[in-house]
Amino acid sequence: MPGDYDGDGTFDQAVFDTVGGYWYIKSLNGNVITWKNQWGWSTAAPVPGDYDGDGKYDLAVFDTVGGYWYIKSLTGNVITWENQWGWSTARQVSLMEMTAPTAAQLVSANSLKGYQQNIQNTLDAQGFTAAVNYAKTAGAVGKVFVLDDGTSHTVRDIDIYDNLGNSWVLGNGTTTSRSWTTLYFYAEGSLRMQVYLGW
Numbered sequence: 001m002p003g004d005y006d007g008d009g010t011f012d013q014a015v016f017d018t019v020g021g022y023w024y025i026k027s028l029n030g031n032v033i034t035w036k037n038q039w040g041w042s043t044a045a046p047v048p049g050d051y052d053g054d055g056k057y058d059l060a061v062f063d064t065v066g067g068y069w070y071i072k073s074l075t076g077n078v079i080t081w082e083n084q085w086g087w088s089t090a091r092q093v094s095l096m097e098m099t100a101p102t103a104a105q106l107v108s109a110n111s112l113k114g115y116q117q118n119i120q121n122t123l124d125a126q127g128f129t130a131a132v133n134y135a136k137t138a139g140a141v142g143k144v145f146v147l148d149d150g151t152s153h154t155v156r157d158i159d160i161y162d163n164l165g166n167s168w169v170l171g172n173g174t175t176t177s178r179s180w181t182t183l184y185f186y187a188e189g190s191l192r193m194q195v196y197l198g199w
Contacts, residue, residue: 003048003057005033005074014057016046023059025074034074044070051079062086153179153199161194171196 001014005025012033014025021040025033037059040046044061051058051071058079060071067086071079143155159171173196180198 001046001048004050004055005048005057006031007054007056014048016040018042021061037074039070039072052077064088155197155199157198159196159198161196163193 001016001023002011003014004010005012005014006027008027010028012025012027014023014033016023019042021038021042021044023034023037023039023046025035025037027033039059040061043063043065045064047060047062047069048057049060050056051060052073054073056074058071058073060069062069065088067084067088067090069083069085070081071083073079141155141158157171159173160169161167161173162169180196183195183197185193185195
């Protein structure tokens with residue numbers, strides 16, 4: 001269950017014990033963030049993310065029997081308890097986005113930040129098709145984003161690759177731009193799509 005649990009801007013190593021519902025998390029430098037933190041059970045599926053907007057991933061599980069969500073921060077603050085949004089045949093979606101390892105990290109984005117959030121929301125609620133339709137209509141072309149080195153760039157083109165269907169659904173991967181960054185979107189632990197933003 002990788003994610004940024006300590007808010008330092010990098011993902012941490014995190015595992016969820018599916019038998020006892022325990023979380024074990026440590027950073028790559030060896031700092032133990034939490035050890036045997038019980039938040040879940042055998043029928044609970046982990047769906048971590050930053051649910052309170054504090055820049056740190058929270059412990060979240062989805063009850064696959066009743067469709068209830070249970071979320072708490074690592075400090076122990078319960079964000080939501082037994083919040084029903086789903087049912088026994090509903091599949092929880094854990095969506096993580098991160099830049100390619102060789103690309104500059106996206107840290108702030110003005111209007112593009114809203115674009116990323118809308119992509120995430122439509123993926124969660126309506127699925128991949130809705131996200132692609134949003135990208136085609138609203139798009140990222142003309143939006144400004146800032147890299148971690150402080151330089152700002154205006155998006156000139158956008159391509160989207162469907163990893164499940166192994167096909168391009170927007171563009172063809174050939175960019176006329178000189179540089180680009182890639183956003184990786186995951187659903188249920190598997191790479192779902194890649195968005196290439198060129199400038």
